Amino acid sequence: MVLKRLGHYLPETLAVLLGLGLWWTLSVWTDLPTFILPTPMDVYRKALYALTTGLLWRHFWATLVEVLLGLALGMSVALPLGYLMHKFTPLERILSPYLVASQAMPVVAIAPLLIIWFGPGLFSKVLICALIVFFPMLVNTVVGLGNIPEEWRDLLRVLHASWWQILWYLEWPAALPVIAGGLRIGATLSVIGAVVGEFVAADRGLGFLINAARGRYDTAMVFVALAALMLMALALYGTVRLLEGRLLAWQSNATSRVHQGL
């Protein structure tokens, strides 16, 4: 079984090994100093150190909290607003200048402003994450609700469903696949938001760790933090996929999409 699985992922495994080999060759055979390109062994040792002292976990946790709170905040604004925009089309037109403007402006550029206004603590980071998550979630909510077949709506009307029953029995489950797609994008974007915020001003988090390590020319630690960020984004993405697989098993292609892997 294990061998069969390995065989299944042979191309991916080979690609990773090849990349590691290239890195190792480059770092060992060129005379680049460690602060430019550390060897895989340097990074491994640094990672062990960061793990055993609890340093990595502390910063990982700080970033994760920002990411998750940001996701929650972004979603809890985007979902109801998307619902309202779907119900009252004028609202979409009223809000569209702000929505377009907020998307035209890179979040990286607003981050300093948010930190001026809300301080360098947790809240400004959560806000940055929420901002970056908000738009794809909103768009997917509106699209998901808009794609519900008229016949299903007729059915609920014939059955005398109230507005919240229509929301609960029809709109939420029917729009869920599209909303989950938004969440999948939002989860990875939220990690970017947190790191951007930590770059601007912070005293913890993986973004802060990268910044601090860079200042000390501790490039191996930068690599470790980057790997941790990547793992976090992948874990979030995987979690959303798993949820999708569970909740959307009724879709004939939902399960197969999970099998396609990342």
Add this chain to the structure above:
Amino acid sequence: MAQVILPRQGEPLLSVRGLSLAYENDGDPFWVLQDLSFNVEEGSFVAILGPSGCGKSTLLRVLAGLLPVPQGEVRFDGAPLREPHPDIGLVFQHANLLPWRTVLENITLPLEIRGISQNEAQRRAREMVALIGLQGFENTLPRDLSGGMAQRVALARALVYHPRLLLLDEPFAPLDALTREQMWGELLRLWTHTRVTIVMVTHSMTEALVLADRVLVLSPRPARLRLTLDVPFPRPRTEDIRYTATFGTLVQRIREAILSVPSHNTRQEKGP
């Protein structure tokens, strides 16, 4: 809603008077239904027969309360119909099951919406599952059902809350011929069992004559009532009635009624 109207003696369950409906088309009215009047008696099975695209599905949407009554009057149970009525059920052309709900959950949906307890809803839904002969499929998702099975679930869903009037919008049109004929028997069995009043829209003369007590024949758009036909075959009916001389005569009369006075926009007609 709060006012209670007792059905007067002899008043039909559903009565349609002078119903007309037009869509606005560049400022000109585009007539879909014109001056329709008919009654549906409690317990009867009425088929509304017309060529594709004549507006009979629109008529059914009006009867379901999904479209406002623009001109004329539709009375259900003695009161004007203005919105979907809790005693009216509708079965759509495509089974229209919610794909994330199992067979049983689709049938319990109307009961859940009515706030009936989970246990009672389950019990009644299981009864319906037995009635439509789908035991063993309670936990199947709609995507794994055949067209005929899906349509049976749709019938069960519409009957589970015991509506007094059941509207059927060409429910068997998407099915293959053999399944369709099976479903006729199935529907008659359900009708006899529940004694619900049925108004069914169809474009099949055979279907109308095999199933209904009365056939209302509509013209091509705009739909006008061309012929009201009382079907003389006794019940329970067998397939054999289709090979009798009377059946052939009735088909001939319906065909003549539809084709007799071609309306001016017949030629632009394209069925969906």
